Amino acid sequence: xxxxxxxxxxxxxxxxxxxxxxxxxxxxxxxxxxxxxxxxxxxxxxxxxxxxxxxxxxxxxxxxxxxxxxxxxxxxxxxxxxxxxxxxxxxxxxxxxxxxxxxxxxxxxxxxxxxxxxxxxxxxxxxxxxxxxxxxxxxxxxxxxxxxxxxxxxxxxxxxxxxxxxxxxxxxxxxxxxxxxxxxxxxxxxxxxxxxxxxxxxxxxxxxxxxxxxxxxxxxxxxxxxxxxxxxxxxxxxxxxxxxxxxxxxxxxxxxxxxxxxxxxxxxxxxxxxxxxxxxxxxxxxxxxxxxxxxxxxxxxxxxxxxxxxxxxxxxxxxxxxxxxxxxxxxxxxxxxxxxxxxxxxxxxxxxxxxxxxxxxxxxxxxxxxxxxxxxxxxxxxxxxxxxxxxxxxxxxxxxxxxxxxxxxxxxxxxxxxxxxxxxxxxx
Amino acid sequence: xxxxxxxxxxxxxxxxxxxxxxxxxxxxxxxxxxxxxxxxxxxxxxxxxxxxxxxxxxxxxxxxxxxxxxxxxxxxxxxxxxxxxxxxxxxxxxxxxxxxxxxxxxxxxxxxxxxxxxxxxxxxxxxxxxxxxxxxxxxxxxxxxxxxxxxxxxxxxxxxxxxxxxxxxxxxxxxxxxxxxxxxxxxxxxxxxxxxxxxxxxxxxxxxxxxxxxxxxxxxxxxxxxxxxxxxxxxxxxxxxxxxxxxxxxxxxxxxxxxxxxxxxxxxxxxxxxxxxxxxxxxxxxxxxxxxxxxxxxxxxxxxxxxxxxxxxxxxxxxxxxxxxxxxxxxxxxxxxxxxxxxxxxxxxxxxxxxxxxxxxxxxxxxxxxxxxxxxxxxxxxxxxxxxxxxxxxxxxxxxxxxxxxxxxx
Numbered sequence: 109x110x111x112x113x114x115x116x117x118x119x120x121x122x123x124x125x126x127x128x129x130x131x132x133x134x135x136x137x138x139x140x141x142x143x144x145x146x147x148x149x150x151x152x153x154x155x156x157x158x159x160x161x162x163x164x165x166x167x168x169x170x171x172x173x174x175x176x177x178x179x180x181x182x183x184x185x186x187x188x189x190x191x192x193x194x195x196x197x198x199x200x201x202x203x204x205x206x207x208x209x210x211x212x213x214x215x216x217x218x219x220x221x222x223x224x225x226x227x228x229x230x231x232x233x234x235x236x237x238x239x240x241x242x243x244x245x246x247x248x249x250x251x252x253x254x255x256x257x258x259x260x261x262x263x264x265x266x267x268x269x270x271x272x273x274x275x276x277x278x279x280x281x282x283x284x285x286x287x288x289x290x291x292x293x294x295x296x297x298x299x300x301x302x303x304x305x306x307x308x309x310x311x312x313x314x315x316x317x318x319x320x321x322x323x324x325x326x327x328x329x330x331x332x333x334x335x336x337x338x339x340x341x342x343x344x345x346x347x348x349x350x351x352x353x354x355x356x357x358x359x360x361x362x363x364x365x366x367x368x369x370x371x372x373x374x375x376x377x378x379x380x381x382x383x384x385x386x387x388x389x390x391x392x393x394x395x396x397x398x399x400x401x402x403x404x405x406x407x408x409x410x411x412x413x414x415x416x417x418x419x420x421x422x423x424x425x426x427x428x429x430x431x432x433x434x435x436x437x438x439x440x441x442x443x444x445x446x447x448x449x450x451x452x453x454x455x456x457x458x459x460x461x462x463x464x465x466x467x468x469x470x471x472x473x474x475x476x477x478x479x480x481x482x483x484x485x486x487x488x489x490x491x492x493x494x495x496x497x498x499x500x501x502x503x504x505x506x507x508x509x510x511x512x513x514x515x516x517x518x519x520x521x522x523x524x525x526x527x528x529x530x531x532x533x534x535x536x
Numbered sequence: 537x538x539x540x541x542x543x544x545x546x547x548x549x550x551x552x553x554x555x556x557x558x559x560x561x562x563x564x565x566x567x568x569x570x571x572x573x574x575x576x577x578x579x580x581x582x583x584x585x586x587x588x589x590x591x592x593x594x595x596x597x598x599x600x601x602x603x604x605x606x607x608x609x610x611x612x613x614x615x616x617x618x619x620x621x622x623x624x625x626x627x628x629x630x631x632x633x634x635x636x637x638x639x640x641x642x643x644x645x646x647x648x649x650x651x652x653x654x655x656x657x658x659x660x661x662x663x664x665x666x667x668x669x670x671x672x673x674x675x676x677x678x679x680x681x682x683x684x685x686x687x688x689x690x691x692x693x694x695x696x697x698x699x700x701x702x703x704x705x706x707x708x709x710x711x712x713x714x715x716x717x718x719x720x721x722x723x724x725x726x727x728x729x730x731x732x733x734x735x736x737x738x739x740x741x742x743x744x745x746x747x748x749x750x751x752x753x754x755x756x757x758x759x760x761x762x763x764x765x766x767x768x769x770x771x772x773x774x775x776x777x778x779x780x781x782x783x784x785x786x787x788x789x790x791x792x793x794x795x796x797x798x799x800x801x802x803x804x805x806x807x808x809x810x811x812x813x814x815x816x817x818x819x820x821x822x823x824x825x826x827x828x829x830x831x832x833x834x835x836x837x838x839x840x841x842x843x844x845x846x847x848x849x850x851x852x853x854x855x856x857x858x859x860x861x862x863x864x865x866x867x868x869x870x871x872x873x874x875x876x877x878x879x880x881x882x883x884x885x886x887x888x889x890x891x892x893x894x895x896x897x898x899x900x901x902x903x904x905x906x907x908x909x910x911x912x913x914x915x916x917x918x919x920x921x922x923x924x925x926x927x928x929x930x931x932x933x934x935x936x937x938x939x940x941x942x943x944x945x946x
Contacts, residue, residue: 137809138752138783142656145819172603180601194595197588199581201573202797205549238640241830254543274827310539345539376538390604391834402538412546419549420679421647421828422640427798428835429602 149269150509157507165505166523168514171486172390173355173453176520181453183388185445189435192442198431203424205415207236207396211430214437215396219350219364219381226371230404233411235418236425239395240351240382241270246397247347247378248278249417250410251312255345258310264288264300266511268321268349271314285313288323293479293491295325301338309343317350317379318363319485322513326356326484332366336373346375351382356485358454360447376400383433385486386450392429457486460519467528475535488514496534504530550675551916558914566912567934569925572728572893573797574762574860577927584795584856586849590839600838605831607822609638609803613837616844617803621757621771621786628778632811635818637804637825638832642758642789643676645804649754649785650684651824652817657752658717663687666718668710670694672918674728674756677721692720695730700886700898702732704741711745720746724757724786725770726892729920733763733891739773743780753782758789763892765861767854783808790840792893793857799836864893867926874935880942895921903941911937 153169175181206212216227216234226232237243251261261280263271264287272282285307286299307313315335320326327335339346348367354360370377376399383394397414401407418424436442458481465477480488492500492512500506506527508514519527548556554570576582594600608614614636619629628634639645654662667681671691681689692714693706711720722742727733734742746753755774761767774786790801804821808814825831843849872887887895899907899919907913913934915921926934 137813138657139808139813139817141659142813142816142820144816145823180603182601186602190595194591197583200583200587200796200798201581202791204552238829238833241826242828245828255539257539270826270830273823277827384604389602391602391831393829393831393833399540401540406538406540406543409543409545410540412548413543415549416546416679417683419643420676420683421644422800423643423676424641424798424800426640426800426833426836428833 153507153509156501160505160507162505164523164526166507166518166527168506168508168518168527170515170518173385173388173486173517174520176456176522178518178520178522181388183446183449185436185442185449186388186432188445189432189439189442192435192439193431200427203236203427203430205418205424206411207425208427208430208434210438211236211434212396214434215381216398218360218437219353219367219379219396219398220371221361221364221368224368224371226400231402231407232398232400233407233414234396234398235411235414236430237380237395237397238422238425239384239393240349240380241274241395242393242425243380243382243395243397244271244274244349245278245421246414246417247380248275248280250399250414251347251378252279253417254413255312258308258312258345260308260311261347262304262307262311262313262344264314264316264320266322267314267316271349280312283307283311287320288325288489290491293325293489294482295327295331297327297331301334304335304338304344305342307342307344311344312347313339313344314347314349315366317348317353317367319352319356319487321351321485322487322509322511323489324483324485324487325479325489327366329365329369332369336370336375340373340375345378346370347378347380349380351380352385352485353381354386354447354450355454358451358458360450371400376402383429387433387436387446389429389432392432393426394429394433457516460516460521460524461488463521463524464519464528467525468532471528471532473532473536486515486517488516490514490531492531492535499534500530504533506530554914554916557908561912561914563912565930565933567914567925567930569913569915569921569934572792572922573924574792574795574893575924575927577863577929579925579927579930582795582860584853586843586852586856587795587839589852590842590849593842594835594838602834605638605834605837607825607831608636608818609832610834610837610841612845613841614638614803616841617788617790618805620760620767620844621774621788621805622778622807623768623771623775626775626778628807633808633814635806635808635814637806637818637821638837639787639802639804640800640829640832641791641802642756642787643680643802644800644829644832645787645789645802646677646680646756647684647828648821648824649787649804650681650686651828652821653719653752653754653785654685655824656817656820657719666690666715668692668714668718668720670721670723670727672729673721673723677756681721694727695732695896697898700883700896701889702734702738704734704738708741708745711742711749711751714749714751716750717752718749719752719754721754721756722773724755724760724774725772726759726763726894728758728892729894729916729918730896731890731892731894732886732896734773736772736776739776743777743782747780747782753777753784755784755786757786759792759892760788761793761854761857762861762864765858765865767857778807783813790836794840794843794853796836796839799839800833801836801840864923867923867931868895870931871923871926871935874931875938878935878939880935880939882942893922893924895923897921897938899938899941903945906941906945907937911940913937
């Protein structure tokens with residue numbers, strides 16, 4: 109939309125819409141100079157998908173879990189927790205600025221492990237946030253205000269699309285380190301080490317704890333160990349984004365391994381957690397932001413400042429989702445149900461990856477599709493080129509983002525064969 | 537050597553510290569007249585009956601899930617919430633020039649509005665554009681706007697401590713002297729913390745000056761329905777400005793009038809000149825939301841939307857709201873009566889002239905300290921009391937304590 113100049117706007121009103129010319133022109137609009145915001149690329153995929161009448165159409169842009177019938181999945185432990193909560197007839201009084209205490213405690217324990225030295229010495233602070241985005245935003249604001257030694261945040265290349273604008277708006281500068289290797293559809297380990305070893309001291313480095321978004325490519329444990337050493341040598345401040353704990357491998361401890369290892373190695377990390385995917389609580393906005401500090405006293409100071417940051421954004425966080433998450437995490441039978449269900453979701457994703465590869469081979473594809481099963485989590489960087497993606501959409505009604513990313517959550521046993529067929533057609 | 541070694545300990549937010557102190561107080565006759573939340577005559581929080589009803593409806597509806605809401609929020613919430621503010625028959629709504637963003641409470645609505653204004657209001661850098669807030673105002677207004685990047689936040693005269701009422705001349709004078717295009721934060725009704733609202737005639741005068749000076753109206757509406765018990769009456773100021781042709785923002789909170797405090801239900805209503813401008817504004821607000829919280833929480837919005845869009849539930853809600861407003865009005869009447877009966881020096885008409893949850897008693901800091909320390913009655917240093925904290929059981933004790941404070945503490 110072109111910027112509308114004041115005079116042009118007034119004169120065009122009469123010619124384009126004669127009836128409006130009858131309305132007396134008051135002062136011009138305040139918003140004449142406001143540009144139309146760019147359309148969201150992923151939303152565009154979903155819009156086009158909705159308009160498509162092909163019965164075989166597939167939406168592989170969606171970043172939310174779907175069951176094997178392609179439907180949203182409300183976890184049983186969530187339903188049970190909701191019933192439990194309802195029976196208590198709780199009031200709706202404001203939460204503290206830092207959120208529900210029980211939730212914060214359980215959230216930290218989930219990430220750090222119940223035997224964490226950090227928790228025992230009370231040298232961390234966890235605040236409830238508006239899911240992962242809210243957590244990153246609070247973190248970015250905190251860094252901008254209190255990490256005066258360096259303004260640079262290093263993101264893996266590529267990273268979640270929203271990381272950049274969040275940190276930029278908070279006043280940080282964005283840089284990148286090599287991460288994804290398009291040649292192998294895998295981890296560019298040497299490139300990452302090389303880049304990281306040159307990052308200026310005190311800079312912030314963002315790491316995806318597991319199930320890297322958008323590539324699905326995670327470092328192996330031995331690789332994490334080397335990364336930790338280099339990062340320590342460079343004296344970088346580590347910011348973990350963990351949006352898929354439990355959802356990646358099906359094992360919450362395994363998925364949190366990198367975070368716990370880094371902490372053991374002495375990194376006092378920042379950590380964002382989301383319960384959108386692993387508890388299916390997307391719209392309830394459940395998340396946490398943690399700062400691991402030098403000691404309990406510092407944690408108290410940091411906590412006080414986080415509250416000062418949060419209050420002018422939204423005062424205090426929403427109760428519903430945090431209460432559900434907290435109930436699940438702290439009620440033994442609900443917790444074990446949850447662990448089974450999150451494993452169930454992870455297993456289904458893993459199975460779909462395997463079936464996709466099997467079906468591609470059955471189709472006769474001679475390409476190496478190992479990365480599909482090597483990668484982990486909701487997303488898969490297929491390696492497909494933009495032209496191939498376009499053909500997939502136009503000829504087969506398979507919708508995905510131009511970078512070749514698919515959401516494996518959108519794949520079912522019912523449509524995996526069709527998907528394999530389509531991919532083979534555009535890549536053979 | 538920690539990177540956070542230099543992070544100073546921040547002072548706690550006053551109103552929450554007051555509640556914390558109250559909680560720790562062991563005195564059995566303690567009274568909390570601090571934080572702004574409704575209490576029943578048994579001094580208990582009150583979950584509105586209609587809320588419990590709709591909650592159950594939502595819980596029993598297994599077709600509902602927890603999927604993401606759109607970035608701008610639940611459509612049926614946004615439109616019904618705007619209708620509440622602007623009126624069922626709003627000409628602006630009929631003209632398709634009203635839109636809204638579902639936000640995290642009233643605070644969130646102010647935040648998104650502030651962030652948008654800083655980027656787009658009068659040119660693309662409004663860091664120097666003056667923001668005017670009433671003297672006094674809700675203590676978080678300042679922080680919301682300064683955190684959004686506004687560097688020049690100024691007071692406009694509002695509370696006249698001498699006559700315990702509105703300083704209209706001062707108010708209008710400050711508006712006359714404001715630089716053109718300044719942004720003015722107006723309390724739609726039940727001014728926080730003074731409880732003192734302009735009359736309709738005074739609002740007209742305010743609107744006149746603002747129109748002449750091209751000042752932007754940013755309404756904060758946290759108590760619609762809660763103030764007089766009547767939704768339309770409490771929204772009169774907003775609707776008047778709309779009828780006068782203002783483009784404006786209205787930050788709505790459903791914390792108090794729905795008792796949904798902790799579900800963070802808010803709505804930023806945008807009234808623009810036409811649909812085209814509205815769409816561009818909303819598209820930019822969407823970008824701001826995306827980097828702040830991505831999309832808003834669904835539970836509270838669903839609840840409000842169902843209530844507002846279902847005739848019997850809507851009627852029940854209005855009734856619940858009136859219940860709350862009426863109890864507050866009763867406490868006001870009784871407190872004034874008791875102070876008069878005690879012969880407490882000074883005039884106490886302001887207690888019933890003021891409206892909404894809060895009353896600026898006129899007690900000075902020393903008297904407030906006396907109330908807290910000696911009487912275990914907790915109120916803000918400004919002398920602000922939450923009328924909801926008064927009950928038939930404690931009102932005599934509070935009246936006597938105020939009397940003692942006024943007569944023995946200077």
